[in-house]
Amino acid sequence: MHRNEENVQTKLHRIAKKASIDKDCQFTSLYHLMNKELLLECFTQLKGKAASGIDNVTKEQYAMNLDANLESLVERLHKMGYKPQPVLRIYIPKAGSQRKRPLGIPTLEDKLVQSGLVKILQAIYEQDFLNDSYGFRPRRICHDALRALSQTVEGQPVHYIVEADIKGFFDNVDQEQLMEFISHRIVDKRILRLIKLFEFGVFAQTKAKSRGEKTVTFDFLGFTHYNSRSRDGKRYRMKRKTVSKRFTAKVVAYKEWLKANRTLPTAEIMKTTAAKLRGHFAYYGVNDNSKRALLNFEWVK
Numbered sequence: 001m002h003r004n005e006e007n008v009q010t011k012l013h014r015i016a017k018k019a020s021i022d023k024d025c026q027f028t029s030l031y032h033l034m035n036k037e038l039l040l041e042c043f044t045q046l047k048g049k050a051a052s053g054i055d056n057v058t059k060e061q062y063a064m065n066l067d068a069n070l071e072s073l074v075e076r077l078h079k080m081g082y083k084p085q086p087v088l089r090i091y092i093p094k095a096g097s098q099r100k101r102p103l104g105i106p107t108l109e110d111k112l113v114q115s116g117l118v119k120i121l122q123a124i125y126e127q128d129f130l131n132d133s134y135g136f137r138p139r140r141i142c143h144d145a146l147r148a149l150s151q152t153v154e155g156q157p158v159h160y161i162v163e164a165d166i167k168g169f170f171d172n173v174d175q176e177q178l179m180e181f182i183s184h185r186i187v188d189k190r191i192l193r194l195i196k197l198f199e200f201g202v203f204a205q206t207k208a209k210s211r212g213e214k215t216v217t218f219d220f221l222g223f224t225h226y227n228s229r230s231r232d233g234k235r236y237r238m239k240r241k242t243v244s245k246r247f248t249a250k251v252v253a254y255k256e257w258l259k260a261n262r263t264l265p266t267a268e269i270m271k272t273t274a275a276k277l278r279g280h281f282a283y284y285g286v287n288d289n290s291k292r293a294l295l296n297f298e299w300v301k
Helices: 008-021 036-045 059-063 066-078 108-125 142-155 175-182 189-195 204-210 244-260 266-284 291-300
Strands: 088-093 100-105 218-220 223-229 236-242
Touching: 008 036, 008 108, 036 059, 036 066, 036 108, 059 066, 059 108, 066 108, 108 189, 175 189, 189 218, 236 244, 244 266
Parallel strands: none
Antiparallel strands: 088 100, 218 223, 223 236
16 A cells, blocks of 8 residues: 555554654654544544533534534644643542542543644553553553452462652643653654644743743744734734744755855856745745845845
């Protein structure tokens, strides 16, 4: 079967095989897997009676216009228009305690995106996990863990059992270290952006300022996107500029071309240089990408 005709499960299986064979493999292109086929599979696997998030949209309601809804979600994902919604915080009784356990309920679309990400991550990291871990892993149930415990205790010279728990792990895990760990295997920035779900937008500036911090930026399609204001300062603007690494790479590539073709007639060199500049300006000459950044490229060349 031609690669373009492979279904999502075949692609995930191929990724899993690659991850298993090459433990140092870094995956650069995964985001295309977040397509309608994968999200439809995630939707069918979603529990029908699952609680709805802050938008109160249920699975039944979403299914009424399922095809169009999924197409819209995929379009927003791939045009950077998808924005996760805040989770609905509820508290449920904690067994054996008077305290209550906090529980965050995402919206239905966020559940679909999260489920899709889980499938992609599982294909890679299932190959790295130890065989004697069982929690939240596919095709493993509690009885498997109980069976393994019995076999170990009854069949090995065991003297002690150590019970340990990390208090509030998911509330206190270091996000930066977590992202650094994930980036050892995954270098697709669009996937990393979905995982790191960070503050951005009109309210991000106010929140960051109250903490004495700067708002984050993200790179997409060669541009660094950042929070800003209009010239008069009255309204919020998301602005963009050429990614610095992309700028440097283009300058280096041009210098290498010039070095390899320095024997060409001057007129030919100037003609090619002008074409490269026109191509650069045509793509990076968008609103808010400062004239200085564009002129810097021309000056460096």
